Amino acid sequence: MPWFKNLIKISSTILNQSSSYKSMTPLVSPSLTQFLQFTKDYSTNNNGITNHHVAGLEPTKNDQKPRVVVLGSGWAGCRLMKDIDTNIYDVVCVSPRNHMVFTPLLASTCVGTLEFRSVAEPIGRIQPAISREPSSFFFLANCSAIDFDNHTWCLGQFGTLNFTRYLLSPIPPAQVQCQTVTEGVETVEPWNFNISYDKLVIASGAEALSFGIKGVSEHATFLREVYHAQEIRRKLLLNLMLSDVPGVSEEEKRRLLHCVVVGGGPTGVEFSGELSDFIRKDVHQRYSHVKDYIRANEILSSFDDRLRTYATKQLTKSGVRLVRGLVQDVQPEKIILSDGTEVPYGLLVWSTGVGPSPFVNSLDIPKAKGRIGIDEWLRVPSVQDVYSIGDCSGFLESTGRQVLPALAQVAERQGKYLASLLNKVGKEGGGHANSAQNMNFGDPFVYKHLGSMATIGRYKALVDLRESKVSSFF
Amino acid sequence: MPWFKNLIKISSTILNQSSSYKSMTPLVSPSLTQFLQFTKDYSTNNNGITNHHVAGLEPTKNDQKPRVVVLGSGWAGCRLMKDIDTNIYDVVCVSPRNHMVFTPLLASTCVGTLEFRSVAEPIGRIQPAISREPSSFFFLANCSAIDFDNHTWCLGQFGTLNFTRYLLSPIPPAQVQCQTVTEGVETVEPWNFNISYDKLVIASGAEALSFGIKGVSEHATFLREVYHAQEIRRKLLLNLMLSDVPGVSEEEKRRLLHCVVVGGGPTGVEFSGELSDFIRKDVHQRYSHVKDYIRANEILSSFDDRLRTYATKQLTKSGVRLVRGLVQDVQPEKIILSDGTEVPYGLLVWSTGVGPSPFVNSLDIPKAKGRIGIDEWLRVPSVQDVYSIGDCSGFLESTGRQVLPALAQVAERQGKYLASLLNKVGKEGGGHANSAQNMNFGDPFVYKHLGSMATIGRYKALVDLRESKVSSFF
Known part of the structure; x- marks a missing residue:
């Protein structure tokens, strides 16, 4: 029951962070009135999960802040969220874990050298806008599929035309399909919802390898x-x-x-x-x-x-x-x-x-050794407005060059780089979907191993x- | 899975108590060489539990310290263990919980006002002799039955004759039957063991009432x-x-x-x-x-x-x-x-x-409203060397006077009183089994409600x- 255990963690870690109730606040996302925007029922379900509810976040309008959707809350995703300019973007994080783990010190918590709460940090503290801003959210959910294709039909090749894309289209724009994590709650069945994105960052990490050994x-x-x-x-x-x-x-x-x-x-x-x-x-x-x-x-x-x-x-x-x-x-x-x-x-x-997670395996984009192919600016070249950082990516698609090691220092620096890249793009008016194709992205990401x-x-x-x-x- | 949850507690509470490994020490009971004394196999099993192992602590010899067995680790038992003179007695605590809970502040931990570890104290800290002394133990186990009767056959009415009792007898002396708590461990089946006592303190508390309401x-x-x-x-x-x-x-x-x-x-x-x-x-x-x-x-x-x-x-x-x-x-x-x-x-x-727990219900001694009858010195009058304190006792057997309220302050003061009574008895040479019948027990216990x-x-x-x-x- 990983979810159950995660919650145990939440309760013993995040709530312990201070002796006042304040420590709970970052976990509480924006007001219920926000749900008024989750009214459209797409009723799409590509992944065979019983469709109890389908709702979600609709595409942003041109007078709204563009939305960066981050899948994952590890080193890469959290560093990105920390540095992203929330005056330019709304941030939506989808992860089955509402905190980041400082993995290098995890071994020390097993025997009591460190306390558990010393190695975990709630997402809402890493990026306070997630609990403060009305259109920024943390959703305790797993991403089940990504509908990249619907991003490409759009008429608006430039920012100014963007507002037409959901007026003209009979199908929903690019979105991620999510399923709530409800393990440990008997009374709630998991439900699905969709989130439209302007920028999507896949930072969902990798999974522990067992080499198929039984037991x-x-x-x-x-x-x-x-x-x-x-x-x-x-x-x-x-x-x-x-x-x-x-x-x-x-x-x-x-x-x-x-x-x-x-x-x-x-x-x-x-x-x-x-x-x-x-x-x-x-x-x-x-x-x-x-x-x-x-x-x-x-x-x-x-x-x-x-x-x-x-x-x-x-x-x-x-x-x-x-x-x-x-x-x-x-x-x-x-x-x-x-x-x-x-x-x-x-x-x-x-x-x-x-090694690669089933979710990354299920994505229909080029991969090598199960890791998503990206370009020098950490974009997934075959689809619009999609980036991938951390353990789930690494393969340089254009050259086929080797995969970067699955290390915290790689993920963290990618997150930092991508945040500044997205901030630059957003400042130059390319924040909304399909509006950054012809932009100059500046210096590419360079990784230098520090030891x-x-x-x-x-x-x-x-x-x-x-x-x-x-x-x-x- | 209460045991699983207890362990979660242990790990998040007790091990967190300090940032050094030292915090684990109190949980680690004495050395394995001690197990040499657990060799006798009584093979008695009165309670229908599959008998995987039966071993235990044998009766103390006259040149050994007498053994106080405490069932439970709540307010009553812990206060008793805190005050007991470990120069006189060895202490053995049997409880499914290796810590005491400071119940009045428990509600504050639910919302993060207090941390969980602030309301729990490991038994090994309350009475350090339990991890230090070679014949004092904490056993993570439930008591399943008490064999009071075998205590009465003993020839030794006085301390000096005590050494004869297990030489002459074909049956084991008074003992408690215990079963390890192994919930949450797939690979270990619970096993039974017996502990002989010189003094037995039943402080196993009460259980939450649900009035038989379904669900x-x-x-x-x-x-x-x-x-x-x-x-x-x-x-x-x-x-x-x-x-x-x-x-x-x-x-x-x-x-x-x-x-x-x-x-x-x-x-x-x-x-x-x-x-x-x-x-x-x-x-x-x-x-x-x-x-x-x-x-x-x-x-x-x-x-x-x-x-x-x-x-x-x-x-x-x-x-x-x-x-x-x-x-x-x-x-x-x-x-x-x-x-x-x-x-x-x-x-x-x-x-x-x-209300009363199934264990207390199962004991064949006088009770009123499910609580064990005691005398003015907190003894269970019908059996030798057995005391009962805390929520599981309260009814004054001789007079039928009303039951004391099931409150921490009653339990705590009973524990304190009984510790000083047992210390006095021990000092006067009545520590071993059946050696305190004719002693003057001094002032009886008086409870004064403080509000x-x-x-x-x-x-x-x-x-x-x-x-x-x-x-x-x-």
């Missing part, structure tokens, strides 16, 4: 959201407590206290470091056998060899056992490696990178300042 | 635990967000934002006050129709008439609508009153007092300093 999603915990960290904390604590109750067998005790981390990327290593600190400092004397608690496939393949050797040495010193192996099957109490070894676990953290860092526990960290191979991309 | 436990939220407050916050927030998504009907919007509180006792009134503050200050301008959000049966029947009138006036002024009525049926989206009125709700908080207080929002509160009718009880 991963059922039994392992990822580490990408606050509710994942809460789940890890909960299991860790529960296993410690259960192992202390009379009657548990020695074997079961060893299993309960055996934490297995699959994946040796930064997240896996950082979590291992944190866990090792926690066990060494607090639990070690009492549960000496938990030393033997960790397995990882390969350590930090993105780092320099010497750094990897150093990390391996440090982690081993802290009691982390590193194992190379290929996971074949994940069962409720053990994983089975390809060589047949059975590894019992009490907690299994799965951190083997990310990587990963903590490995005991106040030690790796820093790799080499210029990456991808530094010259874009 | 209450499924659809309403109580307000007695931290996870209840989290659930209320979650629903409140979710409903506010859902009501802001395009496509929701006007009627559904009204329902989602309609909060109904059943019960006009202090908890119901305090929650109404907090909710009204929250809505007035943060949401009111945007959701003006939520004024119309509350119904309550009867206001503060335990308070003076004038105070009740004042509270009613103040709450009405804050936008709370008070309705007298009898709830007949609770459905997922509406309650039905006895006069046939249907009241749709988005959030239903049920706060109509407490009641309830906040009603807007920084206003009622204070009733009348001497209660029960003030002379005990």
Whole structure:
């Protein structure tokens, strides 16, 4: 129930941000009278979802501010929303998560080094206009489809002609189709609604990869959201407590206290470091056998060899056992490696990178390795007024050049760049749909890799300042 | 899933208590080597639970500290554990909740006035010996039965003869039967274990009453635990967000934002006050129709008439609508009153007092109105070395005098009194089982009601300093 868990997060994180009620305010979007504009019933439903309600946000009129619709609330989308000029644009964010997660510190929240609320920031604080402006919204919903095509029929090739497009047309203009996230509420069935956009920013991110291994999603915990960290904390604590109750067998005790981390990327290593600190400092004397608690496939393949050797040495010193192996099957109490070894676990953290989400897969636009093709200005070249940033994009369509790494620093800089690009476009009168085709977009986006860092526990960290191979991309 | 919710609480509350890992330590009970003493397999199972493991804590020997077993971690049990002299006794606490809840402030956490962690305190902090001393434990478990009888066979009427009792006896001495709480862990089945006691304190509290009304436990939220407050916050927030998504009907919007509180006792009134503050200050301008959000049966029947009138006036002024009525049926989206009125709700908080728990009902000792009969020294007269304090007790067995109110101040003072009584008994050599029969217990427990207080929002509160009718009880 990711939604349920997200809400738990909301309640424990966002509401905790201050001790006054003020902290709730950013979550409350504009007034109900706004709903008067959601009257048109398009009744379109391209994606087979039961159509309980179809309403939405109609196209903006020429005397209204143009509307930027942002899909997602991660590094890319949030940085964009933070910097966008709300005097020029109305902002509508559609995401199943009403906060941004500061992912690099997520591993530290699993063992209590940091509080959950320290790594989450409500959207309404990142961009206060979303709770303040009458036509800016945050919608707790998933985007189910995008109707790019209807954007292209429009007669208005220039800003001044724009007002004609919905007067002349019998079909709705470009829009995103959304479905509310209602998991955890018994009494409300999800419903669909459409949002027309002037500019659309696809920043919906990627999904954790399980390589099709059976049992991963059922039994392992990822580490990408606050509710994942809460789940890890909960299991860790529960296993410690259960192992202390009379009657548990020695074997079961060893299993309960055996934490297995699959994946040796930064997240896996950082979590291992944190866990090792926690066990060494607090639990070690009492549960000496938990030393033997960790397995990882390969350590930090993105780092320099010497750094990897150093990390391996440090982690081993802290009691982390590193194992190379290929996971074949994940069962409720053990994983089975390809060589047949059975590894019992009490907690299994799965951190083997990310891949494309089903939503991005479903979009009918050019992609490479599941990531959306864009141009030098982060536009999706085949459709009008659509941009894509963050983990879901990266492939340079015109040249077929390599994909940028799925890193926070890429996403964040893309968001920053795109906000200033859209602000420039809006200032020059190209904010409304189909009004920026012939504009000069200025300097293209250039990504320069600034280096990587990963903590490995005991106040030690790796820093790799080499210029990456991808530094010259874009 | 109350256990799951408790763990959520643990993770978001206890681990948050400080930003270092130290905060986890109190939860981690003593070393695994202690389990060597859990070897005896009694194989008794009187309560029909599948017997996966039966182990436990054996009777203490005469050269060991006597063991006080405390069932419950509420006001009574925690105050007792706080004051008990751990140089004299080992303390074992059995409870499905590893923290104490400061219930009077619980209502304030529902809307973000207070953080959840501000109203919860881990048992290991209340009595550090539980994580420090090798034979003191906290067990995350429910007590399923108590074997009082086997306590009486003992030959040793005096402390000095005690060592003979388990040498001579073919049957185990007095013990409590427990079952681990493993809800939320798929891989572990609950198991049973037994704990022998020298002194047993039943402080397992009462349960929220639903008067057998259908649907209450499924659809309403109580307000007695931290996870209840989290659930209320979650629903409140979710409903506010859902009501802001395009496509929701006007009627559904009204329902989602309609909060109904059943019960006009202090908890119901305090929650109404907090909710009204929250809505007035943060949401009111945007959701003006939520004024119309509350119904309550009867206001503060335990308070003076004038105070009740004042509270009613103040709450009405804050936008709370008070309705007298009898709830007949609770459905997922509406309650039905006895006069046939249907009241749709988005959030239903049920706060109509407490009654006996199934565990207390199952105990074969004298009770009145479901509460355990005790004597002037809080002992359960019919059995040896058993005491009962807090909401689960109250009836004076010898005289049949009235039951003390189920209030935190009663429980807390009983816990304090009993701790000093047990310390005195222990100091005089009566700590071990069956060694305190002929002792002089000193002054009996006397309860003096100090008054009641309830906040009603807007920084206003009622204070009733009348001497209660029960003030002379005990």
